[in-house]
Each structure stands twice: as structure tokens, then as C-alpha cells.
Amino acid sequence: MSFALGLTGSIGMGKSTTARMFADEGCALWDADAAVHRLYAPGGAAVEPMRKAFPQAIEDGAVSRDALKRIIGKDPDALKTIESIVHPLVAADRAAFRAQARSDIVVFDIPLLFETGGDAAMDAMACVTVPPEVQKQRVMERGTMTEAQFEQICAKQMPNDEKCARSDFVIVTDTLDHARRQVQDVVRQIRAGQNHA
Ligand SMILES: CC(C)(COP(=O)(O)OP(=O)(O)OC[C@H]1O[C@@H](n2cnc3c(N)ncnc32)[C@H](O)[C@@H]1O)[C@@H](O)C(=O)NCCC(=O)NCCS
Ligand SMILES: Nc1ncnc2c1ncn2[C@@H]1O[C@H](COP(=O)(O)OP(=O)(O)OP(=O)(O)O)[C@@H](O)[C@H]1O
Missing domain, CATH: 3.40.50.300 (P-loop containing nucleotide triphosphate hydrolases)
Structure with a gap:
């Protein structure tokens, strides 16, 4: 049975980018x-x-x-x-x-994993995060949402601090290199745990 890692984070925090890094490490990836x-x-x-x-x-x-x-x-x-x-x-x-x-690890990239209680079905949770001003800037730069639409979605999501506090792993997505190193570390820890199980 594969190890199920839930990957979550609020809008624009870098989930999809980080999920692709897990795929680069040989994890299977499912994207909500x-x-x-x-x-x-x-x-x-x-x-x-x-x-x-x-x-x-x-x-x-x-x-x-x-x-x-x-x-x-x-x-x-x-x-x-x-x-x-x-x-x-x-x-x-x-x-x-x-x-x-x-594959040994399956990563589930799901924006609303905590909000929907889906974390209960995961073996561990990882949350991506950056400061709120960086998050907003990234979403606005994407140009697919107005500021009002962004605020409306944010209001529906669990605050990111709470998601991070409830997660086993926190991945700071300030730079691509830093995020990749953290992803590699998470994968290493999970594989080490599986080998000792
Ligand atoms: C609201 C919609 C039309 C916006 O589409 P758009 O292409 O602009 O954005 P995209 O789908 O890439 O979503 C961007 C981000 O918005 C957030 N978001 C999307 N849906 C929701 C929701 N129901 N509640 C809270 N946040 C949400 C997530 O962080 C998501 O990653 C679209 O997200 C949608 O149809 N949502 C309803 C389905 C849903 O709940 N999807 C979430 C994953 S299961
Ligand atoms: N580690 C990182 N370093 C620098 N920029 C990043 C990093 N991760 C993501 N970004 C940038 O942040 C923006 C949002 O990233 P991404 O699409 O991965 O977020 P997301 O959480 O999947 O978004 P959404 O929830 O809205 O679908 C993109 O422009 C991406 O290039």
C-alpha cells in the first residue's frame, strides 16, 4: 500500500509547483x-x-x-x-x-483538504506557505481573478497558519531552490520511515 501524503495550502501559495517537485522525486501525483x-x-x-x-x-x-x-x-x-x-x-x-x-508515495494535491476533512484519509499532511502579501501578489500577477474574487475565495478557506499548524510538514515556497530542498527532505523522511516500518 502506498504512503498517502496530502499536500495543501491556500490559494496561490505554491501547491501545484511543489507537487511537480514531488513528482520529480518519483512520487505519483493526483491533482484535485x-x-x-x-x-x-x-x-x-x-x-x-x-x-x-x-x-x-x-x-x-x-x-x-x-x-x-x-x-x-x-x-x-x-x-x-x-x-x-x-x-x-x-x-x-x-x-x-x-x-x-x-508507487511508494502518492501525493494528493488538494486545496481544501482540511476544509473538507479529507486529511483523515492521509498518512501525513504537508502544507505550503508564503507570507500573505506574497500570496496576493502571485495570484494578482496570474491575472485570472479580480481582487474581490481573490478575497471571496480567501474568506472561504481555513487560515494558512492553522493549516500549517495541523500539518506534519511545512514547506516554505519563497524560492524554487528552497522549496525543492524541503521536498527532497520530506521524501527522504517518508522513505526512511517506510524502510523501518
Ligand atoms: C471557483 C472556480 C470557478 C475558480 O476557477 P479558476 O480557474 O479561476 O481557479 P482554480 O480552479 O484554479 O482555483 C484556484 C484556487 O481557488 C481556490 N478554490 C477553488 N474552489 C474553491 C472552493 N470551493 N472553496 C475555497 N477555495 C476554492 C483553491 O485554492 C484553488 O486552488 C473553480 O475553482 C471552481 O469551480 N471551484 C469549485 C470546485 C472546487 O471546490 N474546487 C476545489 C478543488 S476540489
Ligand atoms: N517555491 C517557489 N518559489 C518562487 N515562486 C513560486 C514557488 N512556488 C510557486 N511559485 C509561484 O507562485 C505562483 C503560484 O504557484 P502555484 O500555481 O504553484 O500555486 P497554487 O497553490 O497551486 O495555486 P492555486 O491554489 O491558486 O491553484 C506561480 O506564479 C508560481 O510560479
């Missing part, structure tokens, strides 16, 4: 945001249930993220409905991945 992309794509399992709840969110047979952000901007409760459709489908995708994974 990527699973949502598959579910929203034409033919994806979320398209028809989303069409029923939000017909205006469907464009060219796919769920449009821009349309969803407009809907959530007008009605913050819409996110709850979206989550009730998407999260069970994401959980099924994750379970299927875990069941077939063959």
Missing part, C-alpha cells in the same frame, strides 16, 4: 484542480448536473469557469451548490487513483 478540469470539460461528469443547476454556466458543452465566477460574484451561496455537485465526483476520481497507484 486537474480532476475538476476533467469534470468540467465536454463529456465530463459534472457538465449535466451543472447544466441543471446553472444553465448559464455551460458554454460549448463545457462548464465555463468565467461564467461560474460571475455567478458566484452575484450569489456567494452558489459556491455551496457547485461544491455539492463537484466534490463527490472529485472524491470518486481520487479513490480510483489511489486504488490503482503502485
